[in-house]
Amino acid sequence: MTSLKSSRRGFIKKVAGTAFASSVVPAVLAGSGKSFYLDSPKIENKVYGVNDQVNVAIIGMGIMGFNNTHWTLQVPGVKLVGVCDLYTGRLDHAKEMYGKDLFVTKNYKEILDRKDVDAVIIATSDHWHDRISIEAMNKGKHVYCEKPMVHKLEEGAEVIATQKKTGKVFQVGSQRVSSIVTEKTRELFESKMIGDLVMVETWMDRHSANGAWQYSIPTDANSNTVDWDNFVGDAPKRAYDPVRFFRWRNYQDYGTGVAGDLFVHLFSALHAVTSSHGPNRILATGGLRYWKDGRDVPDVILGVYDYPASAKHAAFNLQMRVNFVDGSERGEGLRLIGTDGYIDMGWDAVKVVHHKIHDEPGYGGWDSFETFTEAQRKEYEIWYKAKYPKGAPAMSTSDLEYKAPRGYSANLDHHVNFYKGIREKAAIKEDAIFSMRAAGPALATNKSYFDKAIVNWDPELAKVV
Secondary structure: OOOHHHHHHHHHHHHHHHHHHOOOOEEEOOOOOOEEEEOOOOOOOOOOOOOOOEEEEEEOOOHHHHHHHHHHOOOOOEEEEEEEOOEHHHHHHHHHHHOOOOEEEOOHHHHHOOOOOOEEEEOOOHHHHHHHHHHHHHOOOEEEEOOOOOOOHHHHHHHHHHHHHHOOOEEEOOHHHHOHHHHHHHHHHHOOOOOOEEEEEEEEOOOOOOOOOOOOOOOOOOOOOEOHHHHHOOOOOOOOOHHHHHOHHHOOOOOOHHHHHHHHHHHHHHHHHHOOOOOOEEEEEEEOOOOOOOOOOOOEEEEEEEEOOOOOOOOEEEEEEEEOOOOOOOOEEEEEEEOOEEEEEOOOEEEEEEEOOOOOOOOOOOOHHHHOOHHHHHHHHHHHHHHOOOOOOOOOEEEEEEEOOOOOOHHHHHHHHHHHHHHHOOOOOOOHHHHHHHHHHHHHHHHHHHHOOOEEEEOOOOEEO
């Protein structure tokens, strides 16, 4: 009979062997015996001449605009040459941060017309993503576009076609796709440590006003400092409203709600780990439970998804949740549950727990065996031991954790990968088709919620069927 100790040792040896054979080699944490640090990819400190640098401009200098600027400028050989935003205060702050001579404008077309701009980062409201991405690629610019890739389901096909036609690098900004934690999770999943995937549970809950998108509105916001008409674009026309401008995620006219902001992160990570192209059946429910501030999107939404079998995984089910009224403060998680254990994937660490089911059913305890007569129990025991002569081995319940090193950021790796695509023609993990396969189910979640109906989705063609 296999002992628990030897079974556990074999499991650790197997999973650690997978780790050491990978391109991301962990170092064992002192004294733990089952925790590992992952190595960060080394960034080449190469000095680039003026003719070799990549000139980038940012379109949309909100929260993610400034965040992306910070990380993109950590990549050697990248120079910021211009920014665009529709609020004067953000243009002024960009000059405070990056120099008074920085080119600033409220018209994104002026950015795209500049000959010295090689690439743009698009961090606008969602309803501008497709139009600016398409125009930028047609103007010869490489594009890093914030998630979700599009505002409406029908917009994806043209973005995909434009990337293919122009050959420009196009990457969407769900940074988890480039994380060393995501890569390690993929290795663990593909090694069959948890057997066949059966179910995935994932949630991303919040419990604060800022978390629910009640962002600060500057006191100098008015129709002179905000270019409201250009913000509205092809959305329904309305009078100037600073709440809609600075808290645009709360409105379907400009944003994609909980699903477009957060579900798409979870879909991107899950698809990167499993190599899945997405679900084929989508159903969502939820409601507006607390943040009744004029928004027209729910603050609680739950989705269930059927994933068909593929060459990389068995058929499985996904349940996904976001709750902006999370008094329990559970935070967030992504758990892949298999026949032989589960994987918990976070932003900075991944844990695998191995728990293989017995090959024999066992008897006794909460079981009909206890209802048999004494004579039948004795007879049953004789029969059982004859049928299962080896006896059940000791159950192995073992776990390992892999952690990103302190200070690691997937944001930086994601930007590094974008510029590798530009300089070295390296493959882009989160290109237009991958991004639509993540954005599509997220936006189809909204469709299901508002239509109160199941949505059938083609994960290969990335469209509603």
